[in-house]
Amino acid sequence: MRIKFWGTRGSIPTPEPNMIKYGGDTACVEVRVGKDVIILDAGTGLRKMGASLLTDTEWDGKAHLLLSHTHWDHIQGFPVFAPIFQPGSELKIYGAFRADFRLDECLEGQMSNLYFPVKFRELPSKISFTEMIEETLQIGGARVSARALNHPQGSFGYRIDDGKNVVVYATDTEPLGDQPNTNLLELASGADILILDAQFTPEEYARSKKGWGHSTWKDCVAVATEAQAKTLILFHHDPYHDDDMIDSLVLEARNFFPNTMGAAREQVYLLEAAQAVADAVPGVQATIQVPRDQPIRVSYVERANSIVFHLPEDLSLFNSQKYVQALCSTVKAGHRKIVLNMTRLTHLDSAGVGSLASIYSFSKRQGVPLCMTNINKSIFNVLEVTRFTQLIPTFKTEEEAVA
Ligand SMILES: [Zn+2]
Ligand SMILES: [Zn+2]
Structure with a gap:
């Protein structure tokens, strides 16, 4: 080196x-x-x-x-x-x-x-x-x-x-x-x-x-x-x-x-030259492929004109543009707020924050406010470092978010 x-x-x-x-x-x-x-x-x-x-x-x-x-x-x-x-x-x-x-x-x-x-x-x-x-x-x-x-x-x-x-x-x-x-x-x-x-x-x-x-x-x-x-x-x-x-x-x-x-x-x-090449670590950037024909299931409930999505724990799903598209196409005229309930989401990597950025851009284009709720500590840390917490309001419970 x-x-x-x-x-x-x-x-x-x-x-x-x-x-x-x-x-x-x-x-x-x-x-x-x-x-x-x-x-x-x-x-x-x-x-x-x-x-x-x-x-x-x-x-x-x-x-x-x-x-x-x-x-x-x-x-x-x-x-x-x-x-x-x-x-x-x-x-x-x-x-x-x-x-x-x-x-x-x-x-x-x-x-x-x-x-x-x-x-x-x-x-x-x-x-x-x-x-x-x-x-x-x-x-x-x-x-x-x-x-x-x-x-x-x-x-x-x-x-x-x-x-x-x-x-x-x-x-x-x-x-x-x-x-x-x-x-x-x-x-x-x-x-x-x-x-x-x-x-x-x-x-x-x-x-x-x-x-x-x-x-x-x-x-x-x-x-x-x-x-x-x-x-x-x-x-x-x-x-x-x-x-x-x-x-x-x-x-x-x-x-x-x-x-x-x-x-x-x-x-x-x-510094002394490395004797062995560092173990190859697969880049976290790699896009995780969702199989072509696998249907994407978006789980949501409608509450008081809001649409509440329960994000999947499956990282590969949340990190896919296919999931983001499916989520966005579920939002209909008349929904006055999009709530992302993150109870099940336990990992968020750089592809995942990319998905979240796409959902945020969608909400801005549509003029429908977006908020997040039930965020665990490690996910919250990622959202803070990436400044999502400054752009998207966060709530403790789904009730507060919907209200
Ligand atoms: Zn400086
Ligand atoms: Zn500086």
Whole structure:
């Protein structure tokens, strides 16, 4: 595994002479797993990374781009990433599933012609999107796990495991006060390289930066220690912290966690090559096929002009467009509300949230309000991370939902 830092800065680029060592480009980290190219975030550092790929004779034209979230400092390099202008190159983009704003809309939006001369749809390269929930996918030769972090509008951290080494990228995250950040600790557990958000000094944070969605070197040290990480890399440097200041923060952190580094411009970390390829895990993205002729049974009751669907426990059924179509065609004029009773639903994966998004779009098109009820805790967590809970009202009981 080889890790290279192309962009280390948070918030906004800082092309200033006293910030050359740690670098002025925003978030972009390259991870090579064998020949597979995995890119973490598309901040302005992506421009130079793209140029380097084009001169790399070993590169096969394919890359995977994992986006932590879509704040500017994590996507601004995308329109100037040279490979997207190359016919024959292939980019797979991954990011959090958000019911309120889909990933393709976001990247397309930043290239609308108010902001950029070339339209996203006119790009000659092959680009695809995978919207993730908190799950593990096989991406090239690595298993990649995503967990939601604490940040305004949300953010995803990623754990990349090639079977031999683990690198964890968890930026744009703020501690949860007195509560342990179980998601972050789970990602970070035993990491060889732990890249964490260290934007503010503890003093800045205490004075005026609470709620901004970032951490301090002290928070990073606490996570690295508890997670028993091997190397801690302070990342997402504040635009007002120059090289001298970051040097001093790194030194301070080393008093508590000796193996601490500051992410620096074009710095490379080499980890021992994996001996065996990670066990292949079938992508959770795979569409589950419902046999062609199997009739789809949609279970529902009509109550006080509402139609209440009792969603199946069978994941393959709920995750099928066929089921969604059958459900939607059951809704008739005169139904004033659609209620999804989730008592039986115990699993919801990324295909399932896609089904739910289709039902939500249908309800909007038809002008019939949609609500959800009887949601178990783990399903509720998925619905929160994907922001469905902000779009679709939820109720404890079917009675309340119908009323
Ligand atoms: Zn950021
Ligand atoms: Zn952010």
